[in-house]
Amino acid sequence: MRKKLRYGMVGGSLTSFVGNVHRQAISFEAKADLVAGCFSTNEVANKECAQFYRVDDERNYADFHEMAKKESIREDKIDFVSIVTPNYMHYEIAKTFLEEGINIMCEKPLCFSVEQALELEKLAEESGVLFAVTYSYSGYGMVKQAKKLVADGEIGDIINVNAEYLQEWLIDDIGAGDESTTKLSIWRKDPKYSGISNCVGDIGTHIENTVAYITGLKLKKVAAVLDSFGQALDLNANMLVEFENGAHGVYASSQVCVGHANGLVVRIFGTKGAIEWHQEEADHLYVTRKGFGTQMYNRGMGYITGRAAELNRIPSGHPEGLYVAFGNVYKTYINAILKKINGEILTESDLDFPSVSDGVDGVKFIHSVINSNNNNSPWTEI
Ligand SMILES: NC(=O)c1ccc[n+]([C@@H]2O[C@H](COP(=O)([O-])OP(=O)(O)OC[C@H]3O[C@@H](n4cnc5c(N)ncnc54)[C@H](O)[C@@H]3O)[C@@H](O)[C@H]2O)c1
Incomplete structure (x- = not known):
């Protein structure tokens, strides 16, 4: 073995x-x-x-x-x-x-x-x-707790989503032309290396995956307006989305929002309540049940259950962070390979890592957003 x-x-x-x-x-x-x-x-x-x-x-x-x-x-x-x-x-x-x-x-x-x-x-x-794609935010314990709360019906039917991923690191590129080639991983801004998108491909796609993971909802169409501010690819994106259940949402991703570093924020609104998660304080999850005040769930506490509890590593109050989120994706993936090699049956929770199919959804999302923007922003099927 x-x-x-x-x-x-x-x-x-x-x-x-x-x-x-x-x-x-x-x-x-x-x-x-x-x-x-x-x-x-x-x-x-x-x-x-x-x-x-x-x-x-x-x-x-x-x-x-x-x-x-x-x-x-x-x-x-x-x-x-x-x-x-x-x-x-x-x-x-x-x-x-x-x-x-x-x-x-x-x-x-x-x-x-x-x-x-x-x-x-x-x-x-x-x-x-076994083909995994590193949508790393799905590895956070509190993202898993959010998924469980939605699946358990705690916030009812989903009627609206509001999510953003805001950064500021390319603010100096506004109007700077091609000369501004001094920053980390400069390939991101070059279509030869990056593909048809910079901002949406780099961080907008994390919004798409994190929302899909928590809600289990598939996107049906998008309408998008992008800004490239003189660069070859987008630096800023505002997107309307429609899910297959008919609910709508707003996504915003940007690399030119002053004051923001890695501000992935996901807010899911349902008929019975709402949940909100911020990547920059990833150990907390805000849950509001209709008619009550907002509760803050804290990673590692006794009331945290399911996959979030299974993957918990250190006592609550000590922030786990991005390395651990990646570590959780790998922990699940590596265990799945070990089980497969050892001839064991893989369960649903063994396969709780982002797969090649999530990768396909990401590429479809990026293309639909770019197509919408390039055609004057009509609703565009995914
Ligand atoms: N999941 C996440 O949260 C996350 C975060 C950051 C980056 N990424 C993704 O990770 C990838 C890498 O990003 P990065 O910021 O680390 O880039 P980087 O430029 O810092 O590193 C890229 C590395 O690849 C090497 N490389 C390039 N071409 C190669 C080749 N043909 N053969 C072997 N090595 C080659 C380079 O030498 C370099 O070591 C990108 O696809 C990016 O979108 C994902």
């Missing part, structure tokens, strides 16, 4: 942003060792990262094609690969590892086009590969 996994990583050199978050998140459970990687196309950065994590030279690959081929024929091959490169490489890398039957954790947005996303989903279904 296997108790531990081996994993590889594509992207995520020492100076990158999210690769390190993935490695820390995986290490919480000590159930997977990093044994292979193609951490960068830059030879020095690739080697440096491999040496830092004590990855053997022979498993430090210059190219991910070589990595997929060589790993798939090893007896001690990797059990999954984490794809943490900029958006433009996700599809090709994911397809390459899928073809070798290797389980995948891929960063969002899943890929550039809806066709590519559907192809990856189909390949994953056919091959039986």
Whole structure:
């Protein structure tokens, strides 16, 4: 019986942003060792990262094609690969590892086009590969508690959603043309690397996923107005949405809202009550039942139940934070792979991690928003 996994990583050199978050998140459970990687196309950065994590030279690959081929024929091959490169490489890398039957954790947005996303989903279904997409906010305990409250009918039927993801880090790019290329992960603003969207693809897609995860509702259509302020891609987006149950909502994502850092806020309104969650104080969940004052639920307390309680790590009052949210996604994903390898049946809660199908929904959302904006903002089917 296997108790531990081996994993590889594509992207995520020492100076990158999210690769390190993935490695820390995986290490919480000590159930997977990093044994292979193609951490960068830059030879020095690739080697440096491999040496830092004590990855053997022979498993430090210059190219991910070589990595997929060589790993798939090893007896001690990797059990999954984490794809943490900029958006433009996700599809090709994911397809390459899928073809070798290797389980995948891929960063969002899943890929550039809806066709590519559907192809990856189909390949994953056919091959039986466990394919996750790192919609990390779904890993927070209080997001899981919110999902449970909605599913238990505590706020009644959902009639309205108001959600935002506001940042300010690109404020100086307003009117700055192409010259403003000095910021973290500059590829985000270049369509060659980012795809058809910057702001919606980078953070708007987290709104879509977090709301879908909590409510279980699918989006039907969107109407959007975007601003790019002289840049090639959007920096600011205001979106009206309609869900399949007929409810409406407003989403706003922005990288130019002064005073905001990572302000993902989700407010769900139902016929019997409302819930509200703020990423920047992620351990709290605000719940209001019609006719009563607002209650604050605190992660880790005795009244927290279900998946939120299962995934709780430290006593309430000590903030767990983003690393733990990623860690919860990985904990569930790694356990699912272990169970699969050991021939056990996977339950619904074993599969409580964002999947390739969530990745497909994300890509469809991004395309519908951009299409709506490009056509003078009509309602646009997802
Ligand atoms: N889920 C989240 O909350 C979250 C947060 C941040 C970033 N992301 C996503 O993670 C991805 C990476 O973002 P980032 O900010 O870490 O970018 P980054 O620019 O900081 O890092 C990208 C890394 O990929 C490497 N790389 C690029 N092309 C490669 C290739 N062909 N082969 C091997 N390595 C390659 C680079 O050398 C670098 O190490 C993006 O898709 C982004 O949308 C998700």
